[in-house]
Amino acid sequence: MPEFEAVIGLEVHAQLTTESKLFCSCSTKFGNDPNENVCPVCSGMPGVLPVLNAKAVEYATKMALAVDCQVNMKSIFARKNYFYPDLPMGYQISQYEEPIAEHGHIDITTKAGVKRIGITRIHMEADAGKSIHSQVENVSFIDLNRSCVPLIEIVSEPDMRSSEEAVAYLKELRSILIYLGICDGNMEEGSFRCDANVSVRPKGQEEFGTRTELKNINSFRNVQRAIEYEIQRHIDCVEDGEKIIQETRLYNVDKNVTMSMRGKEEAHDYRYFPDPDLVPLVLEQKWVDKWESELPELPKARRARLMEKFSLPDFDADLLTADRATAEYFEATVKAGADAKQASNWIMTELMRELNQENLHADQCKMTPANLAGLIALIEAGTISGKIGKQIFHDLFESGDDPEAYVKAKGLVQISDSGELDTVVDEVLAENPDETARLKAGEKKLIGFFVGQIMRKTKGQANPQMVNKLLAEKLK
Structure with missing residues (x-):
């Protein structure tokens, strides 16, 4: 045939x-x-x-x-x-x-x-x-x-x-x-x-x-x-x-x-x-x-410009420019100080999920591009973890609150003080002697267990990079 x-x-x-x-x-x-x-x-x-x-x-x-x-x-x-x-x-x-x-x-x-x-x-x-x-x-x-x-x-x-x-x-x-x-x-x-x-x-x-x-x-x-x-x-x-x-x-x-x-x-x-x-x-x-002079930058041209200017992958550029309001939200977030790839990631995942659930366009939500840039800045500065950022995203989207003020009001500032975390790490190691012995013997997969226990004890506020560093030092 x-x-x-x-x-x-x-x-x-x-x-x-x-x-x-x-x-x-x-x-x-x-x-x-x-x-x-x-x-x-x-x-x-x-x-x-x-x-x-x-x-x-x-x-x-x-x-x-x-x-x-x-x-x-x-x-x-x-x-x-x-x-x-x-x-x-x-x-x-x-x-x-x-x-x-x-x-x-x-x-x-x-x-x-x-x-x-x-x-x-x-x-x-x-x-x-x-x-x-x-x-x-x-x-x-x-x-x-x-x-x-x-x-x-x-x-x-x-x-x-x-x-x-x-x-x-x-x-x-x-x-x-x-x-x-x-x-x-x-x-x-x-x-x-x-x-x-x-x-x-x-x-x-x-x-x-x-x-x-x-x-x-x-x-x-x-x-x-x-x-x-x-x-x-x-x-x-x-x-x-x-x-x-x-x-x-x-x-x-x-x-x-x-x-x-x-x-x-x-x-x-x-x-x-x-x-x-x-x-x-x-x-x-x-x-x-006159009408031709009023035409905006169209999706194809905007897609090419975003890829060249911000080195975005094809997938990101396609998704961000499919809707004019989303493309403008992205560019405003970057203009407010956010890293382009980080802004793209947060918009494509957390923001679009909330927008779809509420049947809204990007220009209709209470969370402004400046607030999203502020949230990304808090994570990059180590003030909060990425996990906390994702947990509070819904509240920020619904309220339109300033992320820094929200984090301080809720007591969510990440613990990055080595002295404070050192005490917590010692407590967790002491509370789990069998696992500590196995970890020291080379059972590396237990690192995740200890990080989880420390995060639980600090209610998710411990800086995970600092936690890993302190564990590594104590197990030498």
Whole structure:
């Protein structure tokens, strides 16, 4: 049998962080009561006219510039016609033949190295509403809060060959959107959604195989699992002589399988035509130039700079720059006096654990970069041990207290006085004569036992380096 390769393209819907919707002034706030953020325009009442949100145009253009797209100075809104209960107008306002941007790319990094992924197009569109199905009541409800919320759809070229590449592409895309401040990237709330087009072909073959579409997968892990399952399903079908059907499939997280949803629609099924209620969107060059000048340092550039400036490993730089707030927290911690590698270690472990548990971003926590730098300084000065630092980290994170003041108030200052520790070491050796004799006879693994006993007697405040030094001297 031939060896197969996957061909993967992704369609990403990113919800723009505008305060109002794409064609009306209704709020885009997530979590409001059902149908609270609704007006005659976004509920599709007869006779109403849409008015385009200028901020959404700015955000879409900034994304296009960030991924090296060609910005089209003229673009057209179209009606995408289909029927679904949560689509009150009976059509979705989108862009088709003339989108706002085309022909871009981003570079991703995987174990195999750096690879460029093409971006076919970026277009603007209004989101549909949401259907809510109650099995208990055996009824369905429609919530139109999301109707007309501004989206950009980012369509990749079919350049990815593995689930790993697909996830790397999604993470890079999400980071860029967050750095730009135009999308919060929240997959659980649906503000960053992914559809994956998957096919397989024998290696060396130019022609694409029949593709299937996987809809609205809500986490990076599930994207990877769904694509891997679908690739293997395609290979099994081909090897068994079965025909692959072009269709849309849903991913079942619990069973780790994809299931047929409907036949895959083609563009002609939607009967696209220019929206007669909206004039063409015509940009002025001075606007585009201004928006381009406002672009921040993007993840790729920041990653390279941190690695060069602070000699950070790839892993650290990738993790720290995945989120703009985290990257800025790291740099502020170093600026406050912390060693770069120590700051990286504490942020990647203790800080990120607390942030994840509280569902916070780095710029939302009470523990300031200066306080983290202060905690690291206390450990490096020997005022407290690293173990004590980790034990008190949660309290400092919750309270935002100054670490030095906290340590003094709690009586946690590390005992580094050799005279005081010498007495404790003598006491522990005297209390454990059998172990002392075995240690003197060369049973070195007992060092850990004695250090533990000394730390217990001093309530964890003994300087472990000093303890080891004193034990070594007494056992000569």
